[in-house]
Amino acid sequence: MRLNKRKIIDRLMLGIISALAIASAIPIFAIAVNVYSEGARYISLNFLIDLPPPPVGGGGGGIGPALVGTLVLVALALAIGGSIGFFTGLYLSEFSHTRLAQYTQMFLQVMVEFPTIIVGLFAYMILVAPLKRFNALAGAIALSIVIIPYIALNVREAYKSIPYTLKEAAFSLGVSAPIAYLRILLSAARRGVLTALLIGLAKAAGETAPLLLTILGTTFTYFGGLDQPINAIPLLIYNFALSPYEKWHQVAWGAAAVLLTIILAIFIVSRLIVKEVKV
């Protein structure tokens, strides 16, 4: 009798917890379903290449300039933030006993939580205000600053996960530290390092706030130079969604579907990397 009662309570609790878990996943699915049902129909090769349509009249148009801008910004952010983040992470892992590394790590953990609009404001102050012009470089720098802590902290984990005995094996070959870390041990940590870079990639592709105050956005220009305004997909979504034009709303939905696809693809690739059978 008592046993039964306990069983019922157990079941009940399990049921409630499962329901809550499912409920917490609902928004993600709802968002994805919503974005694709509204936006997927606009996606085509031309949509990726073409200029946006004029607000009224004309054809469907596309997100060419924003896609080019995102590619340029993400590539620059990965080159700048990726290399700074990588070497910072390596330092954090290998000099973790030093004060400097401990403080740097704490600082980076704070940076992860930092409102990215403030990073944009910082880039505005140092790169936009002096040039008196919104520009691509300021956006790339802002994105770099945003992704550095993610990359550094994940690269640190990747190097930390290398067994000490492999590190000893590498150094016992009589090579210098840079060669040991970059030519031998990097391949032992490659999964973690790649994952770190992909997290940075996804972050750089998806961020909007750091771009608002830096690149301004263009509508009909693909690329005018690093010292000129440029567009990006998240920024296009923001601007077009706020516009009063129905056609731009459609482009924004299409762009959202493209962006979500990019992020999901990065996510799947990084999952596959982690899953790859461990040797």
Added chain:
Amino acid sequence: MSWAIEVQNLNVWYGDKHIIKNVSFRVPKNVIFAIMGPSGCGKSTLLRAMNRLLDLNPHARVEGQVKINGINIYGDNVDVTWVRRQFGMVFQIPNPFPHLSIYENVALGPKLNGLVKDKSQLDELVKQALQKAYLWDEVKNDLRKPASMLSGGQQQRLCIARALALKPRIILMDEPTANLDPVASSKIEELLLELKEDYTIIIVTHNPQQAARVSDYVAFLYMGELIEIGETSTVFTRPSNILTEKYVLGRMG
């Protein structure tokens, strides 16, 4: 007599823990020199102090001298990569680079250190090293396969080949058979006797029988102190210290 390596008043600390206590000894060339002692007495630490691998541990501090060819490896202006290249090291747990192929595991050191001029020289060096480690016949058709597919004993011989490919003067071995089955262990012991022709071998073991079987000279380390050192036959038949006697008779852990 010229010595392969001379250790003088060596002290090692981990933090405030005094691990190696004023140890001095000399090793002649082309011999097998065994360092034996119970678990935790500091054997691995002593070995790593000899090629400055201990530098990797930020909490380790070393005092005293270790000389090869009369050069103190802890002296100023000594290049630590040069020091490490004088030694080949084999570890307690076989540690080939699991993500690299059998070939690359052996080739990596010579390649990165510029020991060879071209690919054919490298191929030859890899082959020689694998032959010396008695592994060639077992792997010659699988050179491109990952090292992780080898058995434990084969992995350890691969690590020996990796060490030999560096063309070192001295080979340091930290309990190279501790994690192997008896058959694989005896293969490695036979190999040691062959290698002695060309190299000086310093082998750490916690197994006195192994020291008796393979070594010419033996040192007994106990709680970080060098208790006794001498020709293996003497130390095992007429030990001069009661602790050594207990240890070689197997009356100590």
